[in-house]
Amino acid sequence: MLRIGIIGCGKITQVRHAPEYAENSQCRLTAFYDFLPERARDLVAIYGGQAYDSVDALLDSGVDAVSVCVANADHAAVSIKALQKGVHVLCEKPMATTLADCETMARTARDNNLTLMLGHNQRLAKAHVEARKRVEAGEIGQVISFHTTFGHPGPEGWTGQKNSWFFDKNRAAFGALADLGIHKTDLLHYLLGESIISVKSTFRTLDKKFPDGTPISVDDNAFCIYRTQSGATGQMHVSWTFYGQEDNSTILYGTKGILRCYADPTYSLIVEHANGETEKLALDELTTNEKQTTGGRVSTGVIDTFIHSVLTGEKSVCDSREALKAMRVIFAAERSSLEDQEMIIEQ
Numbered sequence: 001m002l003r004i005g006i007i008g009c010g011k012i013t014q015v016r017h018a019p020e021y022a023e024n025s026q027c028r029l030t031a032f033y034d035f036l037p038e039r040a041r042d043l044v045a046i047y048g049g050q051a052y053d054s055v056d057a058l059l060d061s062g063v064d065a066v067s068v069c070v071a072n073a074d075h076a077a078v079s080i081k082a083l084q085k086g087v088h089v090l091c092e093k094p095m096a097t098t099l100a101d102c103e104t105m106a107r108t109a110r111d112n113n114l115t116l117m118l119g120h121n122q123r124l125a126k127a128h129v130e131a132r133k134r135v136e137a138g139e140i141g142q143v144i145s146f147h148t149t150f151g152h153p154g155p156e157g158w159t160g161q162k163n164s165w166f167f168d169k170n171r172a173a174f175g176a177l178a179d180l181g182i183h184k185t186d187l188l189h190y191l192l193g194e195s196i197i198s199v200k201s202t203f204r205t206l207d208k209k210f211p212d213g214t215p216i217s218v219d220d221n222a223f224c225i226y227r228t229q230s231g232a233t234g235q236m237h238v239s240w241t242f243y244g245q246e247d248n249s250t251i252l253y254g255t256k257g258i259l260r261c262y263a264d265p266t267y268s269l270i271v272e273h274a275n276g277e278t279e280k281l282a283l284d285e286l287t288t289n290e291k292q293t294t295g296g297r298v299s300t301g302v303i304d305t306f307i308h309s310v311l312t313g314e315k316s317v318c319d320s321r322e323a324l325k326a327m328r329v330i331f332a333a334e335r336s337s338l339e340d341q342e343m344i345i346e347q
């Protein structure tokens with residue numbers, strides 16, 4: 001039975017990590033730590049285990065694996081410390097706030113022969129898994145172009161805090177570009193089975209403001225044009241200013257048809273064949289901020305995948321090597337917008 005610790009006991013821990021560990025029979029939640037001690041204590045009251053007063057105390061308590069669910073700026077330091085102590089890590093996204101830190105995280109896991117997985121749950125969503133199989137089988141032919149979107153009203157609806165760390169460049173480093181863009185960039189790598197090799201992007205703070213009325217210090221919208229190794233070209237729009245229904249759709253346009261993932265409220269995958277036949281599949285519902293903040297919960301599969309990887313030593317689809325590839329694209333997208341030019345990405 002694996003002993004699990006959680007570092008950072010905020011929203012993602014409360015609605016996903018802790019309940020999903022509790023549902024997995026191969027592990028037990030034994031340790032919690034948060035800057036805010038009452039958050040760790042509240043989870044102990046629900047799940048058992050013990051609250052600790054520092055990262056070190058938690059890591060020295062005999063845990064086999066930890067979830068790192070702290071603010072983005074601390075992902076690297078906490079994850080590297082855990083890996084150096086021989087503890088497997090499931091780190092939330094975005095992996096880290098500098099490319100050098102991402103590389104150090106991946107290297108430390110590799111050198112210590114430990115699992116380092118990222119919370120890239122989009123790879124595990126059923127319609128995406130099915131779409132990947134269809135692309136691999138050549139059902140829509142060669143993918144020519146694509147269109148992926150991830151937009152919702154912003155992290156304040158998720159955390160319940162109007163002025164959260166998500167809006168602070170020093171704690172978050174990026175806004176929508178990495179918060180949501182890492183999910184879709186990594187998903188494109190997964191669905192297409194190839195890497196993005198160039199990006200032209202623009203990111204802006206179009207609407208979000210701090211309570212004093214000044215614009216937040218990170219972007220709230222990012223627009224990227226991506227090109228892959230095979231020449232497929234498409235766009236990603238990620239946004240914290242969709243003040244209505246969340247959009248989490250991805251559409252692939254191929255030489256023999258179209259795949260629509262989470263673009264329809266009923267059918268999570270629609271396959272349109274060039275001969276006019278259409279398949280409509282109701283495979284699952286994607287987790288949305290609203291569903292989780294209002295109590296309904298859809299398991300992401302992230303924790304089961306992590307536990308399996310720790311127990312078997314097998315690399316998961318959300319392994320750090322894949323995450324590193326996607327983070328290279330995000331850092332290139334940041335530079336592209338700042339320097340107003342297309343960036344070529346060495347993968």
Ligand SMILES: NC(=O)c1ccc[n+]([C@@H]2O[C@H](COP(=O)([O-])OP(=O)(O)OC[C@H]3O[C@@H](n4cnc5c(N)ncnc54)[C@H](O)[C@@H]3O)[C@@H](O)[C@H]2O)c1
Pocket residue numbers: 007008009010011012013033034035036039069070071072074092093094119120121158159164165179
């Ligand atoms: N995979 C996903 O879809 C997804 C969704 C939401 C959030 N996230 C990621 O999860 C992480 C946490 O986000 P959240 O929504 O839970 O935020 P949150 O603000 O609700 O919770 C963060 C918690 O971490 C604590 N904390 C911050 N830095 C710490 C540190 N160094 N040591 C100990 N405690 C610390 C805070 O006190 C807070 O309780 C972020 O990196 C975010 O990007 C991922």
